[in-house]
Amino acid sequence: MTTIGFIGVGEIASAMVEGLHAATETVAAPEDRYSFVLSPRNADRSAHLAATVETAEVCDSNQEVVDRSELIVLAVLPQQAAAVLDELDIPADRTLVSAVAGMATDRLAEHLPHSPTVVRIIPLPAVRERKGVTAMYPANQAIEKLLGHLGGSVTAADETMFSTLSATTATMSAHFAFLQTITSWLVSQGWEQADADHFIRGQFVGLVTTLAETDTPIAELVADHETPGGLNQQLNHEWMDEANRDRLAAALNAVFARVTGSTD
Structure with a gap:
């Protein structure tokens, strides 16, 4: 079972958790299921998810989310992202999935001294019903598989092409x-x-x-x-x-x- 951590638990993060849980809760193979650890940010949403999704729990800190996760979804506001990342120690063997609008990979890298894998995505509310097609950059097999449970994905050839999809949202x-x-x-x-x-x-x-x-x-x-x-x-x-x-x-x-x- 892959553990996904969510730093920032707003509408999009909630939609991803609920969509992934609904899509995989009956999957027999443990390696194809997900558990979720949630940031204490937005305590009400985190508590609601922990109460309704049996594989979700709230951590005491954002660093605990990082320590317990293989994939880390960063879903905070653009103006919050740098400060949030600067407080974290994200090891090189983690994958950071950034849902932060408008923050390019080179800007994210400035706050990631251990150079973990970084994948940008643009999830939309329809992922809750597993009908959202999510933009992704760069290509990443594990993230493509995850997004396949939520409605599928399209992979941009470069970051400029990724930004064109961001504009259409x-x-x-x-x-x-x-x-x-x-x-x-x-x-x-x-x-x-x-x-x-x-x-x-x-x-x-x-x-x-x-x-x-x-x-x-x-x-x-x-x-x-x-x-x-x-x-x-x-x-x-x-x-x-x-x-x-x-x-x-x-x-x-x-x-x-x-x-x-x-x-x-």
């Missing part, structure tokens, strides 16, 4: 803002907010199912959901015109620059 709230704008239009036409939300949820949940249950290229899904001269095509062409596409690309470029540290 900034689009999630904009997706919900798109839906919010549609419901607001319905309200302006006289619908109650609750009814508008209910209808739009029902409209778009089926599209999520399509994404989850098919491997149809996304470009083909656009065509599959509109007919020539139809209403879907009309709105798509009038709203997602060249200027709007360019604005979205420019926004992604700005996020990418921020992720890579090439702008303030």
Whole structure:
């Protein structure tokens, strides 16, 4: 059984623990199962996981997490990462899995004097349901196997390519803002907010199912959901015109620059 330590137990770390536990709790081979040791940071979440996942327990310190783990997941805020690492002694034979946004491997290495293996990942909340595809850099067989239990992974060829995937994760709230704008239009036409939300949820949940249950290229899904001269095509062409596409690309470029540290 592989022991995974989590330093920082927020939403993403909790999702990983719950997803891995659900995926492997019935696996017969001990080497294919995981136990979890948790940082005392965020005591409420750590206590909840320890109470609901029988293979999870809370440690007295972050260093104890390191000492008891083979894989160490660092899941703290970017502004906390350096201070947290500077307080730890991580041996060379450990693997540090960094879920810290925007902190490149060379910056992490500055706080890791024993040079353990470092793998960066971008886990998303869907790993709780084992449906999240996680970005990874560099390639690492043990981490790829772990992420396979959570929905799979894609491995970036280099850190710049990894950062492009990081930039695209900034689009999630904009997706919900798109839906919010549609419901607001319905309200302006006289619908109650609750009814508008209910209808739009029902409209778009089926599209999520399509994404989850098919491997149809996304470009083909656009065509599959509109007919020539139809209403879907009309709105798509009038709203997602060249200027709007360019604005979205420019926004992604700005996020990418921020992720890579090439702008303030």
